[in-house]
Every structure is written in structure tokens, then in C-alpha cells.
Amino acid sequence: MITSHWAKPINPLRLLLLFILGITGWSAAVAEDSDSSTPWGRDYFPNTELINQDGQKKRFFDDLIKDKVVAINFIFTSCTDSCPLETARLLQVQKVLGDRVGKDVFLYSISIDPETDTPEVLKKYTEKFRIGPGWQFLTGNKDDITALRKSLGLFIDGIDNGRNKDHNLSLIIGNQSTGRWMKSSPMENPYILADRLSKTLQNWKDPSTNDQDYASAPTLRPPSAGEQIYRTRCSSCHTLGDTENAGMRSIGPDLVGVTRQRDPQWLKRWIKEPDQMLAEKDALAMQLFEQYNNIAMPNLRLGEIEANAVLTYLAEETDRLQPESPMAQDTHEGPHQHAGPKIQQQGG
Numbered sequence: 001m002i003t004s005h006w007a008k009p010i011n012p013l014r015l016l017l018l019f020i021l022g023i024t025g026w027s028a029a030v031a032e033d034s035d036s037s038t039p040w041g042r043d044y045f046p047n048t049e050l051i052n053q054d055g056q057k058k059r060f061f062d063d064l065i066k067d068k069v070v071a072i073n074f075i076f077t078s079c080t081d082s083c084p085l086e087t088a089r090l091l092q093v094q095k096v097l098g099d100r101v102g103k104d105v106f107l108y109s110i111s112i113d114p115e116t117d118t119p120e121v122l123k124k125y126t127e128k129f130r131i132g133p134g135w136q137f138l139t140g141n142k143d144d145i146t147a148l149r150k151s152l153g154l155f156i157d158g159i160d161n162g163r164n165k166d167h168n169l170s171l172i173i174g175n176q177s178t179g180r181w182m183k184s185s186p187m188e189n190p191y192i193l194a195d196r197l198s199k200t201l202q203n204w205k206d207p208s209t210n211d212q213d214y215a216s217a218p219t220l221r222p223p224s225a226g227e228q229i230y231r232t233r234c235s236s237c238h239t240l241g242d243t244e245n246a247g248m249r250s251i252g253p254d255l256v257g258v259t260r261q262r263d264p265q266w267l268k269r270w271i272k273e274p275d276q277m278l279a280e281k282d283a284l285a286m287q288l289f290e291q292y293n294n295i296a297m298p299n300l301r302l303g304e305i306e307a308n309a310v311l312t313y314l315a316e317e318t319d320r321l322q323p324e325s326p327m328a329q330d331t332h333e334g335p336h337q338h339a340g341p342k343i344q345q346q347g348g
Contacts, residue, residue, distance in 0.1 A: 040179045048148050050110065050138040053122040058138065060148060065176045069201045070106045073171045073186055074149060076113035077125045080275045084298045085187065086171070087129055088236035088251050092190035094132055097198060102134020105197045110148070114139040128293055129251070153183070175201040187232045226313030233300050234310070241321040251295055256322060259315040271307045275299045
């Protein structure tokens, strides 16, 4: 008589054990596949040890970018050119995003001059710019930071040397879990940057509430050269009669009327070489510096043509927003006729 071994009943507990082991193995395989689903993971990014402005040690991959949507730039606090401008622009982005910063969007500024930029120096820098929560400023070992910049594509051989004012000005934003990364100008419109961080890189997980179509969009005029410079540079710190976005301005004064209130030659030089005027202890320059929390106006390295274009735009916008009456125009006398209000009321 032939008997089959299949006739023996199978223990239900054994079946359950096999099922659990199978599920565990499948979950581990899925997790491993998820961790390696992007080439820009742990094996690519260095897990550099950094220290933030509060003295806390952070690992670049494990603590700062893993499974996060981030914006990263590199600065040094003694910079008088682009770095203050970058910080001011990202501060506007932080204001647009609100309490999402530190929750599902993370901002990081890493010093390229770590010998100078200790955690204490970075802390004072954040206080000077009134940086809100969720944005970390970090320092560490110089060689490690250089390697980190190279891995992010934010280092240019032959130009970057740690303190060169021509260091790479790009900002990199990305979602580590999806492997989507993109470079952006730190001078980009803050609303566009905020949209990319909160929507594009989040795969539009929050549905849009805007039900308008392009047919209702206004026709935009091409900006002048002066307006283009103002919007990409000056608007990081200033407003120009924009009452709706006055809350975005936290560093410098509103500029409506400044061409009427300041001597034109003084104003042009202030636009072109504010660092030199501060070094010379120019009285008005020092008063502005002290009035606005000791934040120096950056040198944008504008030439004569660019400075004149900015002044023309500021004058045109002032005339548009605050047209003068014929009587007021008739009373103008001499090159300083527009003395304007005292500096406490209006800066420049």
C-alpha cells in the first residue's frame, strides 16, 4: 500500500510562524528597496558632523536631510557682499512658509569660514537677522565642509577658497526621499522658492485652493533694468510702497521717497559702495547702520549704469505712488530741496 506524505496534517501554528517570517522578510526587502530607491542616499552624501548655532551636534545625512525637504546654502558671517542678501531672501521664504519651517520644510545655512564662525558667532548672526525657528546655521571642520559642498555641487575649483567673495552663490533645494534636487538662485522671488519647497518638492500633497485659470491673469509689462535689479537684489531687504507685503520687510526701510529725501550724489555712492562709506564713518551711513540693527547694507558691486538705473526706477515709482502737486514742485530750490523727514522716519 502506498501512502503519501501529504496526507499528514500541517500544524496551524507552524503555518502562522511561516506567514509571520514571510511578512517580516518582505517588509525588510521593501525597506531596503525604499532606502536604495534614490541614488542620492546614505552612500552618496557624507554624514558630516556639524554644530548648529545652539551648540548641538548634527549629522548631515542622518539628522538634517534624511527623508526631508530642505534648502541649503553656504555663507560666512563676515561677508559684506552676497551673504547678507541671501540670508535676507531666505528670511522672506521663511515668513511665507510660516510654521511649516522645521516641520515639513527645513532650512540650513552652513558656514564656509568655520574658524571664524563658531556656534556663538552664528547665534549672534541669527539674532541680528531675527531668524525664526526651524532654520539652522551650522559650522564644523573646514575640510569636511568643503567635501560636503562638492557633494552638493556647490563648489567651484579655482574660485572657491573659503572666503572669496566669488564663492558659488547657488542655493540647493531638494527632497532626499524622492531624490529630486535642483539648484536655484538665492535671489529668486521668495514666493517661487516657497512654492517649490512646499508644493513641487512635496509632490503637491496638499491640493491647491486656487481655482482661477490663466485667462484671468493680468498682462505684465516688461520690467526696466532698474526694476529688475531692485526686484532681484534690493527687495530682499526693502519694500517700495508695498503695504500688502510690508511684513516681509524686516531689515531695511521702505524706499518710496528716498530719491526726494537724499542728496543724489550721496545716494548713488551709497548704492555703489556702502561698505566703503561705513569704513569712512560717513555720518548718515553710520546712523542708518545703527538704526537697522547693525546690519550693513551689502555691496552689490553695481556699476555707474546699474546704479543710475536703480535710482531712475526708485524716482519713477515714487512719482507714481506719491505724485507731487504743481505747487510743491514750484517750491523746489537747489539740489537739496527734498530734505524730507528725519532719518528716524525714513531711511535710505
